[in-house]
Amino acid sequence: MALQLPPLFVQRMQDLLGDEFQSFIDSYQESPHAGIRINTLKITDQDFQHITPFALRSIPWCPTGYYVEEGTRPGKHPYYHAGLYYIQEPSAMAPVEALDVQPGDRVLDLCAAPGGKSTQIAAALRGQGILVTNDISADRTKALAKNMELYGVRNAVVLNETPEHIAEQFAGFFNKILVDAPCSGEGMFRKDEDMARQWANHSVERCAIMQQDILNIVAKMLAPGGRIVYSTCTFAPEENERSIAVFLDQHADFQVTTPRQAEHFATGHSDWAHQVEQELQVGTSVLSGTALDVDSDTPYQSVSTASLEQTAKSARLWPHRIEGEGHYICVLDHQGVTEELEENHLIQVTQSSTFSKAYTDKPKRADKRQSAKDQQDWKSDRRSGKKGKERRLDSKASSADQHESLSMIEVIEEFTARELQLEWSQNWIHFGGRIYQSPITEEQLKGLKVVRPGWFVGTIKNGRFTPSHALATALQPVEAKRCIQLQSHSAEAISYLKGETLTIDAERVERNADTLPKGYVLVCIDGYSVGWGKWLDGMLKNEYPAGWRWT
Numbered sequence: 001m002a003l004q005l006p007p008l009f010v011q012r013m014q015d016l017l018g019d020e021f022q023s024f025i026d027s028y029q030e031s032p033h034a035g036i037r038i039n040t041l042k043i044t045d046q047d048f049q050h051i052t053p054f055a056l057r058s059i060p061w062c063p064t065g066y067y068v069e070e071g072t073r074p075g076k077h078p079y080y081h082a083g084l085y086y087i088q089e090p091s092a093m094a095p096v097e098a099l100d101v102q103p104g105d106r107v108l109d110l111c112a113a114p115g116g117k118s119t120q121i122a123a124a125l126r127g128q129g130i131l132v133t134n135d136i137s138a139d140r141t142k143a144l145a146k147n148m149e150l151y152g153v154r155n156a157v158v159l160n161e162t163p164e165h166i167a168e169q170f171a172g173f174f175n176k177i178l179v180d181a182p183c184s185g186e187g188m189f190r191k192d193e194d195m196a197r198q199w200a201n202h203s204v205e206r207c208a209i210m211q212q213d214i215l216n217i218v219a220k221m222l223a224p225g226g227r228i229v230y231s232t233c234t235f236a237p238e239e240n241e242r243s244i245a246v247f248l249d250q251h252a253d254f255q256v257t258t259p260r261q262a263e264h265f266a267t268g269h270s271d272w273a274h275q276v277e278q279e280l281q282v283g284t285s286v287l288s289g290t291a292l293d294v295d296s297d298t299p300y301q302s303v304s305t306a307s308l309e310q311t312a313k314s315a316r317l318w319p320h321r322i323e324g325e326g327h328y329i330c331v332l333d334h335q336g337v338t339e340e341l342e343e344n345h346l347i348q349v350t351q352s353s354t355f356s357k358a359y360t361d362k363p364k365r366a367d368k369r370q371s372a373k374d375q376q377d378w379k380s381d382r383r384s385g386k387k388g389k390e391r392r393l394d395s396k397a398s399s400a401d402q403h404e405s406l407s408m409i410e411v412i413e414e415f416t417a418r419e420l421q422l423e424w425s426q427n428w429i430h431f432g433g434r435i436y437q438s439p440i441t442e443e444q445l446k447g448l449k450v451v452r453p454g455w456f457v458g459t460i461k462n463g464r465f466t467p468s469h470a471l472a473t474a475l476q477p478v479e480a481k482r483c484i485q486l487q488s489h490s491a492e493a494i495s496y497l498k499g500e501t502l503t504i505d506a507e508r509v510e511r512n513a514d515t516l517p518k519g520y521v522l523v524c525i526d527g528y529s530v531g532w533g534k535w536l537d538g539m540l541k542n543e544y545p546a547g548w549r550w551t
């Protein structure tokens with residue numbers, strides 16, 4: 001059945017686009033474009049070109065993005081399970097390119113689930129710096145956390161929070177922020193017919209108010225000289241140029257910058273934003289002749305011509321002009337002086353009972369004093385050249401607690417020496433028996449709803465460390481003492497991904513000279529890690545998690 005577009009939407013686009021409307025509406029007869037983006041945390045772009053199972057065609061605005069032909073099923077290949085690429089709509093790759101993430105940046109992806117753009121940010125960080133990735137929907141953060149794990153991200157914290165709560169903990173902290181805002185989704189009608197059906201429920205005006213609130217809050221979290229990229233997948237000028245103009249009027253210290261890759265896109269329509277401004281002033285849509293659905297509690301705010309005109313530097317991605325869906329991107333640069341980011345990699349040992357309290361309670365004065373002392377201890381440890389992970393964090397803790405923290409480290413060290421060839425470089429966080437490596441400190445997460453405080457590396461129970469699946473997916477084969485190689489086209493690879501036990505001769509277990517074949521084995525497909533197995537007497541017990549299996 002032909003796609004049913006909301007009549008009001010069609011009428012409005014006709015009014016806005018004029019002569020261009022026919023080619024715009026004709027584009028709805030075409031299929032949406034499918035794309036994949038190479039996950040350079042696991043494979044180089046060049047190496048993927050050599051092994052690609054599908055025909056690839058470059059996406060002009062994303063160096064690691066490729067169109068795949070219609071009918072290709074990239075989700076049904078072992079490389080997908082190895083996290084070698086993310087299946088992503090081509091236009092959706094543009095906002096992160098505009099953010100211009102560099103290794104070492106501190107990045108917030110505020111509206112992140114299911115994580116397409118977060119995985120792209122993580123790849124650009126190359127394991128250096130911090131990614132805080134968040135979504136307000138608890139349900140959607142499950143997919144977000146899973147994607148961080150599938151793509152082998154080591155330096156991300158996953159939150160399920162409101163922007164206001166994050167701002168309380170992270171004022172002025174990030175130098176790059178992505179706001180991939182909730183919107184009326186007009187640009188996705190071709191890809192997702194549900195969006196067209198639900199359009200009226202996602203009132204354009206209500207979305208605009210929400211977007212302006214979000215932008216105001218994220219400005220508080222940006223470090224001087226930092227960058228915010230605002231993106232939507234809608235055409236409505238109220239949610240795009242006008243939302244930006246409202247922000248600029250309230251934040252004179254920001255300017256719109258033309259995005260990288262702008263040559264591939266159309267410019268923002270400051271003229272449409274002017275038109276919308278007039279409609280709002282009279283309370284009726286000039287374009288569609290309908291009453292505007294503005295919440296009566298929300299005072300109308302007029303915006304300045306100077307701010308509206310700056311939006312001509314933003315970018316619009318049109319489905320009839322490029323091979324991709326409809327998007328809007330605006331780069332907002334803070335005009336302050338950029339300060340060097342302080343190093344944030346304190347190495348910490350956290351004892352579980354203190355940590356679980358930290359999630360729910362406001363810091364107590366005694367805790368604050370203790371934390372200041374911890375920082376001091378750490379500094380003196382650094383000066384004396386002691387390794388951070390050897391120190392005790394909580395000098396007030398009972399000797400039993402101290403013993404537990406120390407033995408936790410001993411257990412991890414023992415596992416590391418036996419099974420891995422890896423230097424741990426981030427903060428240890430112990431929460432509910434689960435052990436994480438985190439790019440930030442426990443203190444910074446106080447009072448927040450945390451889905452993952454960092455890279456989940458394993459669990460400790462009864463003094464035994466069990467490595468997590470997320471540890472395996474983020475490892476390079478050289479970082480494990482034992483690995484086995486499965487060929488992507490072999491029945492063995494599919495059997496492993498289905499969770500079956502494999503028969504594997506001892507000679508096939510690749511290992512260090514001094515390592516016996518018995519124990520944890522990193523299972524790799526064509527050289528890229530997919531999960532754990534446990535080898536004993538010619539059998540590989542399958543540790544691939546049930547929820548991840550090939551179906």
Ligand SMILES: C[S@@+](CC[C@H](N)C(=O)[O-])C[C@H]1O[C@@H](n2cnc3c(N)ncnc32)[C@H](O)[C@@H]1O
Binds near residue numbers: 110111116136137183
């Ligand atoms: C366009 S989608 C994000 C897509 C995602 N950036 C990606 O690339 O996979 C917008 C997201 O914003 C979330 N959201 C809505 N309101 C929010 C708010 N106030 N704060 C944070 N997230 C919000 C929604 O749950 C939704 O997942």
